[in-house]
Amino acid sequence: MIVLNCPLVPYNNLSCVVNRARHIAGFIKIIGAVRNVEDERSAKAAHERVIVNNIETYHQVSEVVNVISEIATKTNLLVLNAAIEAARAGAAGRGGGSVVAEEVKKLADPTQSATSRIKKMLD
Known part of the structure; x- marks a missing residue:
């Protein structure tokens, strides 16, 4: 804990007020850094959920x-x-x-070609 050599009330001394403002600004920066870390963790967790979802979708499409x-x-x-x-x-x-x-073959050939292209995209 930071101890200031200034009375809590009243703020008659300008240097005490400035000093306290600097310390408060430092605390605000620390709080902001903690929030940034929490935001980063939250974004990472959301990204991991998207990746898992994409992998599940990939497997479903592949099946x-x-x-x-x-x-x-x-x-x-x-x-x-x-x-x-x-x-x-x-x-x-x-x-x-x-x-x-012959008509059935006409239907089967494009289907086989399309599935081959999709498999190549998934690999």
Whole structure:
């Protein structure tokens, strides 16, 4: 504790008033520094919460992309199987079955491409 050689009341001595004002200003600076440290800790905690949230979101997006990728892969296998079955059926199988297979493939290819791009962004 700082001891001043000035009476508490009244402030008749100008040097005592100035001296007390300087000490009070010093205390205010200390209080400000403590607040800055507390603000810094609070900002750091908020930043860490954002990072944790982003990591959780990343994992969720990654899981969804994996599911979509698996669907696209399985769809391509179905297209391949449909094409094989259409070839086995001969001329009769080249009609509706092969058209459906081709249309499904048109849907699966962009899906697979999009999931690959998303995976690259996440890595």
